Amino acid sequence: MSELETTKAYLNQLPATLLSLLNIDPPLDHIPKPIESIIQKYKGVKRVSINLIDNFGLFEITYFKPRFIITNSEVMVLLSTKNPYTLGVLHQLMFGGFEVEPNGFHFLKYLNGHDKQSCFIGREKDLKRYDGGTLSKSKDSDMQTWVESAKAINNYDLSFMHYLDFEALHKQQQRLKRNTPEELIEKLILRTDKWIHANYKQLRPGSLMIILGDHGRSRMDFEYSGKIAQWREASVPIAVFISK
Numbered sequence: 001m002s003e004l005e006t007t008k009a010y011l012n013q014l015p016a017t018l019l020s021l022l023n024i025d026p027p028l029d030h031i032p033k034p035i036e037s038i039i040q041k042y043k044g045v046k047r048v049s050i051n052l053i054d055n056f057g058l059f060e061i062t063y064f065k066p067r068f069i070i071t072n073s074e075v076m077v078l079l080s081t082k083n084p085y086t087l088g089v090l091h092q093l094m095f096g097g098f099e100v101e102p103n104g105f106h107f108l109k110y111l112n113g114h115d116k117q118s119c120f121i122g123r124e125k126d127l128k129r130y131d132g133g134t135l136s137k138s139k140d141s142d143m144q145t146w147v148e149s150a151k152a153i154n155n156y157d158l159s160f161m162h163y164l165d166f167e168a169l170h171k172q173q174q175r176l177k178r179n180t181p182e183e184l185i186e187k188l189i190l191r192t193d194k195w196i197h198a199n200y201k202q203l204r205p206g207s208l209m210i211i212l213g214d215h216g217r218s219r220m221d222f223e224y225s226g227k228i229a230q231w232r233e234a235s236v237p238i239a240v241f242i243s244k
Contacts, residue, residue, distance in 0.1 A: 004076050009035045011081035011089065011237060014212075015096045015107040021045055021208065022157055024114045030103045031096030035077065042243060046206035049153045051196055052122075052162045054086055055185050056213030059235035064186050066193030068200070069211055072242045079237040086164070087126075089214040089237060094130045106132040111158060119152045121145050122162030142188075146195045154204050163192050164217070203244050211240040 016026035016034040021042055026034060058078060061069065081092060091098060094107045108118050109132040120131045122145065124138040137152075139145045142163045152159040200209055214237050 004073055006076045006078065007035070007037055008078045008080065011079040011084075012092045012097050014079075014093055014239065015105075018048060018050075018107070018158065019111065019114075021048060022111070022116055024111065024116065027103075027105060027110070030105045038075065038077070038241065041075065042208050042241065044206075045208040045243070047154070047156065047204075048158045048208050048210065049149075049199065049203060050158070050160045050210045050212055051149075051192075051199075052089070052160070052212045052214065053189070053192055054162075054164045054214055055216040056189055056211075057084070057215060057235040057237050060185065060189055060213065061238065061240070064189050066189055068193050068197035069240055069242075072200070073240045074243060075241040077239040077241070079239060081237060084215040084237045086214050086217045089212070090126060090130050093212075094132065108132040108134040108158075116157040117155075118158040118160065119156045120160045120162075121148050121152060122160075123164060126162065142192065142195075146199075149195075149199055150202060153199055153202065153207075163188075200242065200244065205244055207244045209242045209244065211238075211242070213238050213240075 010032060013032045013035050016028065016031050017038050019026040020034045020039045022045075061076075081088065083089070083092070083098070095101060096105060096107070108120065111118050112134055118134045120127060120134055120136040121139055122136075123140075127136040127138055135156075137148055139148055145161050145163060149159065149161045152161075196209070196211065203209065215235075
């Protein structure tokens with residue numbers, strides 16, 4: 001991890017960054033400016049594939065070390081935000097902040113309005129709230145999301161997959177008194193890392209893969225202790241960039 005190029009930015013800079021990468025001028029009078037170092041590094045990409053993973057941030061990538069992401073990451077952006085949880089992250093990504101469609105801006109609507117095609121794969125409730133009328137495909141499990149992603153990643157200018165099995169599986173395993181939340185998160189991150197690796201192999205040249213992490217649907221009480229607990233508490237959302 002020490003050799004990985006790392007930079008800091010605000011989470012609400014991502015909409016303008018993604019638009020600029022796809023050669024669309026962002027409405028900077030409505031949303032924050034893009035991350036210039038990312039624009040310069042990945043100028044000219046043909047398509048962007050985003051994988052949002054719940055309960056995945058700076059702590060998890062350094063502690064659990066998912067093999068594909070660690071090995072192939074080119075840049076990691078530490079994302080500063082007042083709300084690092086799932087809905088807060090989706091809100092900032094779609095609206096460039098915490099207002100709903102400020103001055104009519106919605107990231108996917110704006111993208112589609114400039115002759116780009118997008119596909120959003122995730123939970124039905126989230127799609128209804130955030131898809132902005134773009135093509136969306138509701139899936140009930142991460143396995144279904146991954147299977148659908150194989151059909152989407154090369155067929156759209158921007159594909160967005162949301163991996164969010166943790167909450168449902170955690171409730172189920174609490175009832176059965178099985179894995180701790182820490183064990184479950186590790187298992188899901190390493191599993192999703194393998195799926196993302198498979199997607200990367202499938203991606204056509206000229207693509208940019210982004211792995212985006214958040215703090216999950218809501219605050220969790222973990223059993224970490226000592227320095228590890230402090231490390232987890234200080235963790236921030238991240239965006240990892242891998243080009244092909």
